[in-house]
Amino acid sequence: xxxxxxxxxxxxxxxxxxxxxxxxxxxxxxxxxxxxxxxxxxxxxxxxxxxxxxxxxxxxxxxxxxxxxxxxxxxxxxxxxxxxxxxxxxxxxxxxxxxxxxxxxxxxxxxxxxxxxxxxxxxxxxxxxxxxxxxxxxxxxxxxxxxxxxxxxxxxxxxxxxxxxxxxxxxxxxxxxxxxxxxxxxxxxxxxxxxxxxxxxxxxxxxxxxxxxxxxxxxx
Amino acid sequence: xxxxxxxxxxxxxxxxxxxxxxxxxxxxxxxxxxxxxxxxxxxxxxxxxxxxxxxxxxxxxxxxxxxxxxxxxxxxxxxxxxxxxxxxxxxxxxxxxxxxxxxxxxxxxxxxxxxxxxxxxxxxxxxxxxxxxxxxxxxxxxxxxxxxxxxxxxxxxxxxxxxxxxxxxxxxxxxxxxxxxxxxxxxxxxxxxxxxxxxxxxxxxxxxxxxxxxxxxxxxxxxxxxxxxxxxxxxxxxxxxxxxxxxxxxxxxxxxxxxxxxxxxxxxxxxxxxxxxxxxxxxxxxxxxxxxxxxxxxxxxxxxxxxxxxxxxxxxxxxxxxxxxxxxxxxxxxxxxxxxxxxxxxxxxxxxxxxxxxxxxxxxxxxxxxxxx
Numbered sequence: 401x402x403x404x405x406x407x408x409x410x411x412x413x414x415x416x417x418x419x420x421x422x423x424x425x426x427x428x429x430x431x432x433x434x435x436x437x438x439x440x441x442x443x444x445x446x447x448x449x450x451x452x453x454x455x456x457x458x459x460x461x462x463x464x465x466x467x468x469x470x471x472x473x474x475x476x477x478x479x480x481x482x483x484x485x486x487x488x489x490x491x492x493x494x495x496x497x498x499x500x501x502x503x504x505x506x507x508x509x510x511x512x513x514x515x516x517x518x519x520x521x522x523x524x525x526x527x528x529x530x531x532x533x534x535x536x537x538x539x540x541x542x543x544x545x546x547x548x549x550x551x552x553x554x555x556x557x558x559x560x561x562x563x564x565x566x567x568x569x570x571x572x573x574x575x576x577x578x579x580x581x582x583x584x585x586x587x588x589x590x591x592x593x594x595x596x597x598x599x600x601x602x603x604x605x606x607x608x609x610x611x612x613x614x615x616x617x618x619x620x
Numbered sequence: 621x622x623x624x625x626x627x628x629x630x631x632x633x634x635x636x637x638x639x640x641x642x643x644x645x646x647x648x649x650x651x652x653x654x655x656x657x658x659x660x661x662x663x664x665x666x667x668x669x670x671x672x673x674x675x676x677x678x679x680x681x682x683x684x685x686x687x688x689x690x691x692x693x694x695x696x697x698x699x700x701x702x703x704x705x706x707x708x709x710x711x712x713x714x715x716x717x718x719x720x721x722x723x724x725x726x727x728x729x730x731x732x733x734x735x736x737x738x739x740x741x742x743x744x745x746x747x748x749x750x751x752x753x754x755x756x757x758x759x760x761x762x763x764x765x766x767x768x769x770x771x772x773x774x775x776x777x778x779x780x781x782x783x784x785x786x787x788x789x790x791x792x793x794x795x796x797x798x799x800x801x802x803x804x805x806x807x808x809x810x811x812x813x814x815x816x817x818x819x820x821x822x823x824x825x826x827x828x829x830x831x832x833x834x835x836x837x838x839x840x841x842x843x844x845x846x847x848x849x850x851x852x853x854x855x856x857x858x859x860x861x862x863x864x865x866x867x868x869x870x871x872x873x874x875x876x877x878x879x880x881x882x883x884x885x886x887x888x889x890x891x892x893x894x895x896x897x898x899x900x901x902x903x904x905x906x907x908x909x910x911x912x913x914x915x916x917x918x919x920x921x922x923x924x925x926x927x928x929x930x931x932x933x934x935x936x937x938x939x940x941x942x943x944x945x946x947x948x949x950x951x952x953x954x955x956x957x958x959x960x961x962x963x964x965x966x967x968x969x970x971x972x973x974x975x976x977x978x979x980x981x982x983x984x985x986x987x988x989x990x991x992x993x
Contacts, residue, residue: 428868428900442804448746448834450748451748452746509711513710514965515711517938
């Protein structure tokens, strides 16, 4: 019996982990593996306690609940005038997970009494950011010479005074919880591009590139 | 400056009483010796009442409402009230005060070895649906037992109850409950076939997602739990559970063990699970474990020291949590229990190895009062 206990204890206590983080960064994985067990306990952000029909609750234990919670409560915003994927650590979602009373409501870092591992928080940030591609438009820029292409930023190598204009494309930030098909006429912005929302809360077809900012499903 | 906040809501969480597995082997062989349900928890039977009277510090008559309310022989009533107050660290500290449980139990003996059991009371109201969700029945089932009022033999149950799995601690933050398939309020509809004897017990449960309310458990599945008592003071168990939800499926397998050391009056309890979770085409393995030592003290006191381990994905560093729980229980009378419960939880063994693997330490220190009607 004692031997059994020791063997089981050794197996149990052994903290493993050796390979690169190969977890799929999509809403389904996040919900099942991270949000539901960590945030969606019965007395916290669960269907059981917050899915009432007359409110926009915070529900993290189902895929539909998680999508609604993220999009409808602005936990991650994809509008160009507040585009969280370019700096995921600034999103409301990450602020709740990392900061003490981030919004002055007397509500502290989540989850209560059992903080989330940093590795999971970084993984959520990578989901918010999504895959990224960078396009160099060939034009030269400097501290005093701005890029002319909308959305392009000037990347200046270290030690140089001039750089090139680079446009970053966020391919599918916050994949699986990008837009609500039932709000804003089923349209949503991802940065300066307007998309149609699909029934699965992912974007589907590209409607247009906005000449300026894009917010709340409208080119401004 | 540390913020101080009084939270009058459910915060760390309500309790819905499961069992005190600490008493099995150390004080009796079977949960069903003291409880109406074969797996323990909920309402006590007559022997359970006598045990509470003898074990508690100051005794008192154990019957419902001290026996002041006469009941017909076919009806039993009971109930539990619990509340807690103390510090919660996230890692910033709060003063939290919250109700935990307010439930009444009714047990009606029916003909043909049948009984109807109902546990009903308050629940945390659902935001935006408060009017309809202040009260509920957490458990209700019809049970057939081979022996009338017997602790052994076959039991068959249909209704709403927790799938029978693992060591079934009353403390729901225990990792083997929180991450181990029996989280708080995950009672659901199902059917169970169980066999209890002094030598061994077997429980098989099939269950579905609750179709009536917005549920806690979103799975359909089945659970198997078996325990074999090697001798009167030692047992080993095995457990398996399959669950399938809309977004994943899980297979849990594990072992349990208990060893009672008579001399020092200490019970050692172990539960270890390996969980295989599949989300779309991605599979991962988790570990969940709990090792607890219970030291029984005079005057109805007992001290639990538990070490919990949860690794969310064994292939990735920095996702493992360890919790140290120290709980001091005092069953002052047959009806009153006072509990000091503390936890400290660390991530990645509290180390920051590279970059910022790990995370902050959390925990709580709560005083809990429990009144059994």
